[in-house]
Structure formats: C-alpha cells, structure tokens
Amino acid sequence: MTTKLRSEDRSNLVGSIWMVASMAAFSAEDALVKAAAEVLPVGQILCLFGLGGMLVFAGIAKRNREPLFTADARAPIMLVRMLLEVTGRLFYVLAIALTPLSATTVILQATPLVVVAGAAMVFHEQVGIRRWMAVLVGLLGVIVIVGPGTDGFSMLSMLAVMGMLGFAGRDLASRAAPARVSTSILGLYGFLSVLVAGVMSSLWRGEWFVWPTGKVSFCLLGAVLVGVAAYGSLMKAMRTGEVSAVTPFRYSRLLFGVAFGVLLFGERLNLQMMVGSGLIVLSGLFIIWRKRAPVPKVEFS
DSSP: OHHHHHHHHHHHHHHHHHHHHHHHHHHHHHHHHHHHHTTSOHHHHHHHHHHHHHHHHHHHHHHTTOOSSOTTTTSHHHHHHHHHHHHHHHHHHHHHHHSOHHHHHHHHTTHHHHHHHHHHHHSOOOOOHHHHHHHHHHHHHHHHHHOTTSTTOOTTHHHHHHHHHHHHHHHHHHHHSOTTSOHHHHHHHHHHHHHHHHHHHHHHHTOOOOOOOHHHHHHHHHHHHHHHHHHHHHHHHHHHSOHHHHGGGGGHHHHHHHHHHHHHHOOOOOHHHHHHHHHHHHHHHHHHHHTTSOOOOOOOO
C-alpha cells in the first residue's frame, strides 16, 4: 500500500512539473507573439504561427504513420471545433497585441470556469450549487478586471473575453470529438484554424504582409517551437499524474504571464487586477476540489 501511494505521489509530482513547464512555455509563447506584434500585423503573425505549427504536427503525425485526412477528422464537430479555435485564437492574439499581457493572461484563467458551466448545460454533467456559485464568483473576477462603467474601462478588454469564450467552446468541442482522432491530428487542425484566423484578419483589416527582420523572425520561430513544446508538455502532464492533482498547477500561467508583462513590457499591476485574479483563481481551485466529492445534479429545463 505504501509503495503504491509513493508511486502515485511520484507520478503526481512529475505531472505537476510537466504542467508548470507547460504553463511557463505558453506564457513565453504569448510574450514572443506580443513582441512580434510590435512590428508585424496580427494577421501575418497568425498565418506564420499557424503554418509553422501545422508543419510540426503534420511531421509528428507522419512519423507516427497517422493519416492526416480521415472521416473522423471531417466530422461536423471537428468543423465546430475549428470555428471556435478561429474565434479564440483571433481575439486572443488581438488582445495580446493591443492590451496588457498581464490582464489578458488573467482573463484567460477563467476558461475552466466557463468549461464547467458549458459541460453542465451541453453534456448534462453533475454540477452542484456550490460549484455554480464558484463559477459566478470567478466570472465576477473577470468583470472586476474588465471594469465596465469605470474610468479605466476599454472595449479592447473585451477582446480577451471573446478569446477566452472561444477557447472554452473549443475545449468543449474537443471532448465531443471522435476518440479516434489523435492528439497530433487535433494539434494539426488546431494550427490550421490559426492559419485561417490569420487570413481572415488580414482580409478584414486590409493589412499587407511585412518582411520580418531577423529579431522578429526569431520571435516567430521561437513562438512556434515553444508553443509546440507547451502543447506536448500539457499532454504529458495530463497523462502522467492524476487530473485532480496536476490541474491546479494550470494557474501558474497567471504568475508567468504577469511576470513577463511586468518585466518585459513595463506593465503595472493595480488593486483591480489583483482582486479579480484572486477571485478567478480561488473559484477555479474550489471547483477542482469539489470534483473529488459527489454533488447533487442541477437540472435545466
């Protein structure tokens, strides 16, 4: 029994390390994209980033002898997933480019809360009244950060909210996707969605592509490589330790994102940001804790 517990603890420790590494890499990806956005149009960044990620995951799929185009990959839910990925990526990258990285990162942390609410309404999962209250408190944290009705409110803050909602919808669609679709194929079509988002943004905004400098090219290449590493580390974390043990470490992304924003881009934290962050993180941790115990089902008419 002791040996088994020690083995589980070791797996959870390794999984947690992978999760923290994944969140650090995702934050570094955001910082590199924001640095590139100071020179290049957002549409071009999305196109190059999406193309790079597609090539990497296509190579992985080919190495694993996985077909790139199958009936499962063309399922209607996969199209829905791609549309939601386009929405999430487009608005999130716009938020990174046009608003403080720290605020964008914090708002993104509300994604699991929206996923919980969506899972209850779409998949009829059991969600008790306490977890519903936690979801509402977390969303209140988003409202505090956005600050509607205050002097510091900007409609640009809604870009991060739209991106967060797109990612939450993508996660729900991923759950409904055929189980036979592998992680590498999901990654391939996910980055294809990024490419589509870039084309849409370029056409909509009428932006011409700009030849990147050496520094910007390094940022884009780094963003692709770090992004793929982050995705792989996340999958490793979820498959190594218990989900309930490693998932709370997702919130380490908030620390890395805020640190990059403050240290690299000279952003400042205020009380509004800290209060909102606290509400989001505490709500998310409470929901994760409540998942371990059975809860009464909330019915929807």
